[in-house]
Amino acid sequence: MKSKAKIAVASAITALCLSSYVQAGDVYGPFPVTLKGYSGNKTNSVSYTGQIGRQVLHTSLKKLSSQGNGGANAGRIKAEMMSYFGGTDKNKAILAPVDKGDFNIKQETMRDISNTNLAGKASKGVVNGWPGQMTGRETLEFMIDKAASTNKGFDPSTGYDYIQLISKFTMGAVFYHQACDNYLDEKMGADKKPNNKPYKEGKHYTGKEHSWDEAFGYFGAVAHTLKLTPEQSYNVAKMKDLAAADANGDGLVDLKSEMTFAHAYYASSFDKGGKTNYLETITKAFIDGRQIITDAKGEALTDAERGKIVNLAGVICSNWEKVIAEAVFKYAGSVYNDVTKLEELVASNSDTKKAFRTYAKHWGELKGFALSLQTGKYNLGETGTKLNRLMGMGPLLMNASQVTGINSSGEFLKDEGSGWGEYKLHMLKVQKLMIDAFQVKARNKDKLSDMSNLAEKLGGSNSSEND
Amino acid sequence: MFDVVTDIFGHFLDPRKRVYLGYLLVSVLIAILWLIFFRGKSFSNSIKFLFDKQIWFSKSSRADFFVFLINRCISIIISPVLITQMVIATAIFYWLHGVSWLQSGSLQHIPDYIIVMSFTISIFLLDDFSKYWVHRWMHKWPILWALHKVHHSAEVLTPLTVYRTHPLEGIVFTIRGTFTQGISISSFIFFFGNSVDLLTVLGANVFLFLFNTAGSNLRHSHIGIRYWSWLEYIFISPAQHQLHHSIDIAHHDKNFGAALAVWDYIFGSLHHSEEVESLHLGIETDDKNFNKLSTLYLSPVLEIIQIISRRTGNIFSKLKSIKR
Numbered sequence: 181m182k183s184k185a186k187i188a189v190a191s192a193i194t195a196l197c198l199s200s201y202v203q204a205g206d207v208y209g210p211f212p213v214t215l216k217g218y219s220g221n222k223t224n225s226v227s228y229t230g231q232i233g234r235q236v237l238h239t240s241l242k243k244l245s246s247q248g249n250g251g252a253n254a255g256r257i258k259a260e261m262m263s264y265f266g267g268t269d270k271n272k273a274i275l276a277p278v279d280k281g282d283f284n285i286k287q288e289t290m291r292d293i294s295n296t297n298l299a300g301k302a303s304k305g306v307v308n309g310w311p312g313q314m315t316g317r318e319t320l321e322f323m324i325d326k327a328a329s330t331n332k333g334f335d336p337s338t339g340y341d342y343i344q345l346i347s348k349f350t351m352g353a354v355f356y357h358q359a360c361d362n363y364l365d366e367k368m369g370a371d372k373k374p375n376n377k378p379y380k381e382g383k384h385y386t387g388k389e390h391s392w393d394e395a396f397g398y399f400g401a402v403a404h405t406l407k408l409t410p411e412q413s414y415n416v417a418k419m420k421d422l423a424a425a426d427a428n429g430d431g432l433v434d435l436k437s438e439m440t441f442a443h444a445y446y447a448s449s450f451d452k453g454g455k456t457n458y459l460e461t462i463t464k465a466f467i468d469g470r471q472i473i474t475d476a477k478g479e480a481l482t483d484a485e486r487g488k489i490v491n492l493a494g495v496i497c498s499n500w501e502k503v504i505a506e507a508v509f510k511y512a513g514s515v516y517n518d519v520t521k522l523e524e525l526v527a528s529n530s531d532t533k534k535a536f537r538t539y540a541k542h543w544g545e546l547k548g549f550a551l552s553l554q555t556g557k558y559n560l561g562e563t564g565t566k567l568n569r570l571m572g573m574g575p576l577l578m579n580a581s582q583v584t585g586i587n588s589s590g591e592f593l594k595d596e597g598s599g600w601g602e603y604k605l606h607m608l609k610v611q612k613l614m615i616d617a618f619q620v621k622a623r624n625k626d627k628l629s630d631m632s633n634l635a636e637k638l639g640g641s642n643s644s645e646n647d
Numbered sequence: 648m649f650d651v652v653t654d655i656f657g658h659f660l661d662p663r664k665r666v667y668l669g670y671l672l673v674s675v676l677i678a679i680l681w682l683i684f685f686r687g688k689s690f691s692n693s694i695k696f697l698f699d700k701q702i703w704f705s706k707s708s709r710a711d712f713f714v715f716l717i718n719r720c721i722s723i724i725i726s727p728v729l730i731t732q733m734v735i736a737t738a739i740f741y742w743l744h745g746v747s748w749l750q751s752g753s754l755q756h757i758p759d760y761i762i763v764m765s766f767t768i769s770i771f772l773l774d775d776f777s778k779y780w781v782h783r784w785m786h787k788w789p790i791l792w793a794l795h796k797v798h799h800s801a802e803v804l805t806p807l808t809v810y811r812t813h814p815l816e817g818i819v820f821t822i823r824g825t826f827t828q829g830i831s832i833s834s835f836i837f838f839f840g841n842s843v844d845l846l847t848v849l850g851a852n853v854f855l856f857l858f859n860t861a862g863s864n865l866r867h868s869h870i871g872i873r874y875w876s877w878l879e880y881i882f883i884s885p886a887q888h889q890l891h892h893s894i895d896i897a898h899h900d901k902n903f904g905a906a907l908a909v910w911d912y913i914f915g916s917l918h919h920s921e922e923v924e925s926l927h928l929g930i931e932t933d934d935k936n937f938n939k940l941s942t943l944y945l946s947p948v949l950e951i952i953q954i955i956s957r958r959t960g961n962i963f964s965k966l967k968s969i970k971r
Contacts, residue, residue, distance in 0.1 A: 520752040520840070523751075523752065524753075527753070599747050601749065601750065602745060604751060628733075631836050634843060635731075635732050635828060637845050638770070638852075639661070639850075643820050643824050644722060644810055644816075644817035644820060645664070645665055646808075646810070646812040647866065647891075
């Protein structure tokens, strides 16, 4: 075979392979404009820049949470944090993610994405499990106020790590809450945001199209997630894999569609373990749902179409909930390990400062995710009550005390907590609760897995051997 | 269908089971060598003696085989509903966390090899110790003896006799295993953390592996290998266990141990092996044919009902006499 022919055959085979890999429907967008009577020049009806804007406000807010210096700069830091939380300045710089090595970010200021805010979208329900009976927004504002006065986001007197608390609770109180308790719930109702009308006057997308897109934006997956392995999606969030992120090959990472954020990142972190496929399941349901809405061609959705959409919304939100429950499970295991480490250090009269900081970080993540879990569509009822009681309002401190509430001045009140051993038992029970209530499967840092692995190795106790 | 066959005959391929083909093969080799070097038989005579048709195809052996098959099927059905060692382990693990003066992970700084060796030895010892006591109770308590006599009704012994067990007795054994494993696993993980592991050979506890490669299958055989007297204080020899199956009243309630003889020695039930031509094996049966499957499975249940009704009757009559 002549060399040109060989190249042609090789090219054909390569093209065939690529075409089977990159199938239609693997990417969230573009989807055509279907709005009846639209006469503008837009061709893509997908739009979720407002949500990406909030993702970036969240990552920037997290960055700011660690910049307090113990009180001297509290006023400035608080004002900075509030400006991101409240979205009062569209020229604000994006503090995170920013360029890292060859991983260059396309956008630099909020104006490049969307002029938006987090405060207006935070859950308005009362947050159980955090002192003060505040709403989601009030809780986040309260945390921001406290964080600004700390040294690097950590308050050793209460054990609160505000970097983690603010970040993880924002992901729940804004992103998960808005997606699953609003856009994929109320706004999928027959009378809300109909598909035969624009989302808002003058927009080129329909009510249902944009509601669905907004929920996808809150999830935080890159548009071409289905072309990536969970490991790749994870590394995109970690800013380690430009090739995986840069779908259009322009050498830049477009935060609007090429960055893994928030819960999509956590889904990828669990899925790369191989036991779950949350990221693929959720993303595919989003794409399938968007296709159904697009296929309605600007007409109001029929009951059958809406039924399918509601089912897909159920798939998305139940799996999203599991992702958060997996995180609770994981960090309960981390807290258990941290407490064991602290006990060892105390027993050997060693310095506990560093270990306590790690413990507080993990506890902050645990609490943030636990609070988030309670911001979804349904009241978790007894599960929520148990969860809140098991971990308490604050981490168990070295003197076995714990935050139990706040006084009228907003100062924390503390009281005697359980013993260390009992607190570790509580973490075991939190893990069991996540298994029983949410059937978590990834189970990172499973504190009972060592026992079950050993039991399996022993070969079971079933024996009819007789002597 | 393939799964069912695998479930039934999987024990022959599982090094954690006594009838693993490898262990059976080693037992055959040991038996042949013993017959040649200690009984002066030729190789061909040793083979003939070892695979004596009158033993392997006797009514008793055939009953062993069918009991094995039936019990495996019953086990597949009832195993899922029995309490697992993880239930026990989790309950104990939780409970240990609530004991204020105990600290989980407090011994996890100990070198891993010591932890692994300690766990492997401990579970072997606890398993063997609990087997001793359950076996002893099987002989001493009438209700349990009604079940255990199924095993002792074997008139000849082959390695498959190890499965000549009433299903209810199998449940008792499973509960024993559940508790020993549950206790060992939970307490070790609690104190030593995630370094706890089992030292294994071919997936089996190394001590169990050694026990089985030392000819454990010859316990249930007509190969009466005896150990030195001093060794029979430590390990049960095949001949000692065969003596345990003897119908002779002098041998009753002796040598309950599974692998170790030390429990028998400590608790006064040790009997050294004896040089005998042959042992009369089995039980006094009151004319019952224990090689008949219906008798094997039903008569223990009927006997237990009789024992219970007799005892409850006694209680009622005592109560009546008190009232009078």
